Amino acid sequence: MTAGIVYALVGAVLFGLGLYALIVRPHLLRKIIALNVMGSGTFLMLVGTGRSGVGLPPDAVPQAMVITGIVVAVSATALALTLMLRLADETGRAELPGD
Amino acid sequence: MEAPWAQALILAPLAGAMSAFLWPHRARAIGLVTMLLLVMSVAGLGIQMARFGIYRHLVGGWAPPLGIELYADGLSLLLLAATAVVGAGVSVYAADYFRGHDAAHFWPLWLFLLAALDALFLSRDIFNIYVTLELLGLAAVALTGLGGGRDALGGAMRYLLATLLGSLLYLLGVAMLYHGFGALDIGVLALRIRPTPLVWATLGLMGAGLCLKTAVFPLHFWLPPAHANAPAPVSAALSGLVVKASLYVLLRMWIDVFGTVAAGASVLFGVLGAVAVLWGSLQALRQARLKLLVAYSTVAQIGYLFLAFPLGAASGWTAWGAVAYLALSHALAKAAMFLATGNLLRFGGHDRIADLDRVAQRLPLTTWAFALAGVSIMGLPPSGGFVGKWLLLQAALAQGRWGIAAVVVVGGLLAAAYVFRVLGHTFTQAPVPHEARPVPAHMQWAALLLAGGAVLLGFIAPFVLSMLRIGHPFAMWEAGS
Numbered sequence: 001m002t003a004g005i006v007y008a009l010v011g012a013v014l015f016g017l018g019l020y021a022l023i024v025r026p027h028l029l030r031k032i033i034a035l036n037v038m039g040s041g042t043f044l045m046l047v048g049t050g051r052s053g054v055g056l057p058p059d060a061v062p063q064a065m066v067i068t069g070i071v072v073a074v075s076a077t078a079l080a081l082t083l084m085l086r087l088a089d090e091t092g093r094a095e096l097p098g099d
Numbered sequence: 100m101e102a103p104w105a106q107a108l109i110l111a112p113l114a115g116a117m118s119a120f121l122w123p124h125r126a127r128a129i130g131l132v133t134m135l136l137l138v139m140s141v142a143g144l145g146i147q148m149a150r151f152g153i154y155r156h157l158v159g160g161w162a163p164p165l166g167i168e169l170y171a172d173g174l175s176l177l178l179l180a181a182t183a184v185v186g187a188g189v190s191v192y193a194a195d196y197f198r199g200h201d202a203a204h205f206w207p208l209w210l211f212l213l214a215a216l217d218a219l220f221l222s223r224d225i226f227n228i229y230v231t232l233e234l235l236g237l238a239a240v241a242l243t244g245l246g247g248g249r250d251a252l253g254g255a256m257r258y259l260l261a262t263l264l265g266s267l268l269y270l271l272g273v274a275m276l277y278h279g280f281g282a283l284d285i286g287v288l289a290l291r292i293r294p295t296p297l298v299w300a301t302l303g304l305m306g307a308g309l310c311l312k313t314a315v316f317p318l319h320f321w322l323p324p325a326h327a328n329a330p331a332p333v334s335a336a337l338s339g340l341v342v343k344a345s346l347y348v349l350l351r352m353w354i355d356v357f358g359t360v361a362a363g364a365s366v367l368f369g370v371l372g373a374v375a376v377l378w379g380s381l382q383a384l385r386q387a388r389l390k391l392l393v394a395y396s397t398v399a400q401i402g403y404l405f406l407a408f409p410l411g412a413a414s415g416w417t418a419w420g421a422v423a424y425l426a427l428s429h430a431l432a433k434a435a436m437f438l439a440t441g442n443l444l445r446f447g448g449h450d451r452i453a454d455l456d457r458v459a460q461r462l463p464l465t466t467w468a469f470a471l472a473g474v475s476i477m478g479l480p481p482s483g484g485f486v487g488k489w490l491l492l493q494a495a496l497a498q499g500r501w502g503i504a505a506v507v508v509v510g511g512l513l514a515a516a517y518v519f520r521v522l523g524h525t526f527t528q529a530p531v532p533h534e535a536r537p538v539p540a541h542m543q544w545a546a547l548l549l550a551g552g553a554v555l556l557g558f559i560a561p562f563v564l565s566m567l568r569i570g571h572p573f574a575m576w577e578a579g580s
Contacts, residue, residue, distance in 0.1 A: 038267050049278035065226050072233045087252045097253040
């Protein structure tokens with residue numbers, strides 16, 4: 001078993017954990033963290049499953065995708081946190097209304 | 100010699116968005132000028148493609164698999180045109196709808212949304228599509244929450260969580276496709292794809308992610324609260340354009356990558372589509388608020404687009420032509436319907452269907468817009484919706500798929516029921532009269548012209564279908580039909 005497969009498996013487990021929390025936890029901050037955990041899981045899988053072999057240079061494409069993905073995740077998290085704060089100001093609770 | 104129309108389609112709204120952000124007092128003027136540029140660029144691209152066929156541009160001069168390519172065939176062109184036309188209608192409407200502080204917030208986000216849509220329709224690289232999907236989602240969510248207040252913010256938050264989950268599922272699919280076939284370009288993937296278990300897992304992930312973003316039953320839970328609580332021009336753009344973007348990605352991936360190696364999954368798409376048509380229409384019938392009715396109607400109309408998937412294998416061109424036509428006419432009609440609803444909301448201060456209070460006499464242009472859009476949504480001739488449903492029925496009957504044909508017909512009847520339910524109330528007097536506020540003429544004409552466009556699509560079907568054929572987007576499916 002190569003290191004890449006270990007990373008990919010850990011990534012898959014993180015994705016699953018995050019998905020579980022996203023669905024089950026009502027608090028929005030937990031949902032946002034869950035999405036970030038899922039994102040990290042995806043990035044680990046991207047890096048872990050990249051095409052590489054012994055003696056070959058590491059595959060740059062997944063690394064480039066992960067860096068772009070991190071930028072996207074940071075922006076999405078910022079927007080999510082802002083929305084959460086506005087919602088908490090408005091309703092007094094950091095949860096989705098009507099749940 | 101090719102002019103850089105496609106680059107302008109992406110760069111103009113990006114530059115416009117940043118300028119509108121930097122000069123908030125000029126945001127409205129910047130937005131309208133950018134919109135004019137977009138319409139001209141799409142027209143230019145269309146004329147160029149009618150002469151020379153497929154448009155390709157290697158960004159930075161690097162060819163795939165290393166570089167990223169801008170690519171437009173007939174399908175991309177039609178969706179770009181729909182974006183420009185609906186975008187123009189929404190912009191004219193929004194110029195009167197948003198004033199002062201709100202306008203300064205609206206225009207940068209709206210132009211970002213247009214840039215993301217255009218970039219998405221011009222992308223052929225699955226990771227690039229991921230980035231554009233995220234840009235689109237973030238801009239759309241921010242616009243949804245623009246009005247503030249508990250319902251709008253709650254709708255926006257739910258939308259954000261759904262769209263981020265959808266993107267992550269899609270990205271996981273991208274990782275697996277790259278692992279399996281070492282490519283991100285759809286054209287290269289189409290050549291390398293083989294029916295392996297990995298492809299099924301990838302289709303499951305990408306399909307689930309994109310269905311969530313497109314709001315197909317039973318993943319539509321986020322759509323009604325988001326679309327019904329956003330400001331009117333935003334609702335129009337969300338229902339008209341934004342859900343089409345993820346549908347376009349799914350369609351492209353299906354046609355070029357998955358469809359040939361995982362044909363069995365099309366049955367599932369068809370079933371979901373059929374349930375969506377019936378469930379969405381019945382929910383629309385039950386709503387007391389007009390905006391929710393129109394939002395549930397979107398859930399139903401999205402269902403139609405998925406009915407074509409099981410038909411694609413045997414009658415490729417007819418089925419995919421039906422999808423393109425339905426998507427196009429729904430974009431125009433639904434945008435018009437949401438804009439008309441926004442007018443009614445501003446006029447009476449509420450959108451309770453039972454209390455519409457003789458708006459047919461007092462707001463005739465808007466009522467006309469709603470009725471014309473309804474004609475296309477119901478699929479009555481000679482509208483664009485009719486052509487789309489006709490093609491769909493033709494494909495279903497040619498294959499003896501009576502179930503699909505029945506869903507198309509019943510869905511049309513249910514649509515007629517909910518549209519006429521609204522129109523009926525526009526003629527009656529409400530028990531409690533409301534004070535009426537004036538509605539600017541531009542806002543009424545924007546809705547009416549978009550609705551007229553949806554009907555006009557029924558008259559220019561041969562032209563539109565010939566544009567769709569540019570570059571043969573469905574070539575792999577046309578052998579049998």
